[in-house]
Amino acid sequence: GVSLQTLKVEIGGDSQSTDGTETSHMHTKDDLDVTRGYEWWLMKEAKKRNPNIRIYGLPWAFPGWVGNDPVTGKPSGSPFTYPDQTSLYIKNWVDGAMKTHNVTVDYLGVWNERGSSAAYAVSLKKTLADAGYDHIKLVAKDGFGTEICGLMAKDKDYREAVDIIGLHYPSDYLDYEQCRSFGKPFWASEEMSSYNDNNGAACWARIVNSHYVLSGMTSSIM
Numbered sequence: 001g002v003s004l005q006t007l008k009v010e011i012g013g014d015s016q017s018t019d020g021t022e023t024s025h026m027h028t029k030d031d032l033d034v035t036r037g038y039e040w041w042l043m044k045e046a047k048k049r050n051p052n053i054r055i056y057g058l059p060w061a062f063p064g065w066v067g068n069d070p071v072t073g074k075p076s077g078s079p080f081t082y083p084d085q086t087s088l089y090i091k092n093w094v095d096g097a098m099k100t101h102n103v104t105v106d107y108l109g110v111w112n113e114r115g116s117s118a119a120y121a122v123s124l125k126k127t128l129a130d131a132g133y134d135h136i137k138l139v140a141k142d143g144f145g146t147e148i149c150g151l152m153a154k155d156k157d158y159r160e161a162v163d164i165i166g167l168h169y170p171s172d173y174l175d176y177e178q179c180r181s182f183g184k185p186f187w188a189s190e191e192m193s194s195y196n197d198n199n200g201a202a203c204w205a206r207i208v209n210s211h212y213v214l215s216g217m218t219s220s221i222m
Contacts, residue, residue: 007053164187174215
């Protein structure tokens with residue numbers, strides 16, 4: 001594990017995401033506890049083994065209140081309806097990592113394999129910068145397909161807010177010219193191999209190399 005370059009962790013959202021339910025640091029808008037859950041421990045243990053490992057936080061889910069009207073509490077059903085509220089929620093998680101656990105956060109994603117939002121991306125970048133976290137790079141959209149690149153091409157503010165284009169399980173047979181045209185790092189921000197043996201290791205090596213040679217992707221995160 002010492003040679004790993006990046007640790008990607010879930011920002012818990014009080015919801016069953018894949019392998020279980022990870023607790024949120026804010027069950028409600030008036031609640032904040034940055035000692036809940038095991039991800040803090042995991043990040044610190046990774047830093048002990050490799051102080052230079054980069055930390056990448058990504059929500060798989062959000063507590064329901066994040067999408068509620070900040071004044072009336074009326075639900076909207078989306079964490080992007082009130083982007084400043086969602087940005088503050090994520091900023092508070094970063095505060096917990098940086099100030100309580102002494103772990104530097106290097107990257108943040110938008111929402112795992114769900115939607116993305118230009119307004120939210122812009123709000124999050126500003127909220128982080130205002131809090132002194134302008135070093136954090138925003139990855140979008142941690143999902144499938146190249147739609148994100150078309151949306152960024154049409155929206156200058158969106159394009160400027162996103163630092164890294166990250167796709168999941170990208171095929172090297174697709175045309176990524178538009179994604180590369182922005183001059184931003186281009187990643188396979190979630191990838192996989194096959195078997196946990198030498199055959200799987202060979203598969204992983206092929207994936208990493210083909211993504212770089214054929215598609216210009218400079219990171220493959222497994």
